[in-house]
Amino acid sequence: MNLTIIAPFRNRYNNMGGLVILICMIFSWIFLHRWSQRNKKGPKTWPFLGAAIEQLMNYDRMHDWLVQYFSMSKTVVVPMPFTTYTYIADPVNVEHVLKTNFSNYPKGEVFHSYMEVLLGHGIFNVDGELWKRQRKTASLEFASRNLRDFSTKVFKEYALKLSTILSQSSFLNQQIDMQELLMRMTLDSICKVGFGVEIGTLNPNSPNNSFAQAFDTANIIVTLRFIDPLWKIKKILNLGSEAQLGKSIKIIDDFTYSVIRRRKAEIEDAKKNGQQNQVLYINIIVLHCSYGYDVNLNITPKC
Numbered sequence: 001m002n003l004t005i006i007a008p009f010r011n012r013y014n015n016m017g018g019l020v021i022l023i024c025m026i027f028s029w030i031f032l033h034r035w036s037q038r039n040k041k042g043p044k045t046w047p048f049l050g051a052a053i054e055q056l057m058n059y060d061r062m063h064d065w066l067v068q069y070f071s072m073s074k075t076v077v078v079p080m081p082f083t084t085y086t087y088i089a090d091p092v093n094v095e096h097v098l099k100t101n102f103s104n105y106p107k108g109e110v111f112h113s114y115m116e117v118l119l120g121h122g123i124f125n126v127d128g129e130l131w132k133r134q135r136k137t138a139s140l141e142f143a144s145r146n147l148r149d150f151s152t153k154v155f156k157e158y159a160l161k162l163s164t165i166l167s168q169s170s171f172l173n174q175q176i177d178m179q180e181l182l183m184r185m186t187l188d189s190i191c192k193v194g195f196g197v198e199i200g201t202l203n204p205n206s207p208n209n210s211f212a213q214a215f216d217t218a219n220i221i222v223t224l225r226f227i228d229p230l231w232k233i234k235k236i237l238n239l240g241s242e243a244q245l246g247k248s249i250k251i252i253d254d255f256t257y258s259v260i261r262r263r264k265a266e267i268e269d270a271k272k273n274g275q276q277n278q279v280l281y282i283n284i285i286v287l288h289c290s291y292g293y294d295v296n297l298n299i300t301p302k303c
Contacts, residue, residue: 029047030046030047033045033046033047034046041069041072041073041076042069042073042076042077042078043055043069043076043078043079045079048081049081050078050079050080050081050084051078051079051080052080052081052227052229055078055080055227056227059224059227066087069087070087070089074088074089074090074093075087075088075089075090075093076088076089080226080227081229082229083110085226106127106128107125107126107127108127111125112125112126114222114225114226115222117218117222117245117249118218118219118222118249118252122134123135123138147193150193151193154189154192154193155189155193157189158185158188158189158192158202159185161185161202161203162181162182162185162202164204165181165202165203165204166181168204180206181202183216184201184202184206184212185202187199187201187212187215188200188201188202195256195259195263196259196263197259199211199212210251211251211252211255213248214247214248214249214251214252214255215248215252217244217245217248218245218248218249218252221241221242221244221245221248222245224241228241
């Protein structure tokens with residue numbers, strides 16, 4: 001009878017002993033993994049998680065975080081769950097990737113799947129023949145003297161607007177967010193050049209604009225996909241950031257499609273009135289939209 005009572009306790013003790021040994025082995029493995037990286041120049045990693053924790057903690061200061069590691073090495077490798085990111089700051093390596101051996105570094109299906117909702121099949125999100133075709137089209141567009149002259153005029157106009165805002169802020173001794181102002185200037189000027197639309201975000205009172213806000217939100221959420229292993233689940237369930245992304249993309253698409261429709265109507269009007277130069281310029285804009293190519297906005301209408 002005593003043996004009958006003791007047996008369950010002995011089995012439980014053995015199970016607990018095995019569990020303790022397993023836990024000790026796991027902690028030893030983690031300790032050795034971290035200890036082996038004591039002289040590593042890049043981000044320290046964890047088993048299975050890679051450097052995801054450190055990158056998430058530094059997401060709001062990503063550039064500063066990378067610069068810290070670039071001070072030790074011009075190439076920073078960041079292991080992540082299921083993939084590895086490599087950041088380079090050496091001009092020779094940058095030239096090698098972007099020019100000398102560009103074809104050896106395709107964006108790939110993973111990158112395309114992350115960015116497709118925002119970039120579609122535009123030049124910044126495709127490889128191979130589709131990229132070459134859009135690159136050729138873009139080269140022809142930017143060789144247009146009319147486009148260059150118009151772009152120069154627009155950029156000067158918005159540079160003066162920025163200068164006025166800075167002067168007023170200095171006179172009133174007001175604090176300003178320089179990065180925010182530069183982003184607004186870029187967005188306004190590119191919208192004016194690319195779409196012929198004045199969205200008016202670069203003003204002294206910094207007005208809100210639904211398109212500008214949607215664009216900023218979409219860029220942030222799409223970028224987060226690279227470090228969020230659950231984004232596909234959230235997309236399927238339409239939850240959290242992915243639900244917000246869907247709303248932002250709808251605003252972007254509505255704005256872009258309205259511009260395309262208006263530009264196509266202007267083409268017909270210009271043809272009727274014999275304004276060939278105007279037809280040529282508007283055709284350039286419509287080609288941008290039709291091929292899904294953009295200059296800086298990363299907007300890719302799917303028309």
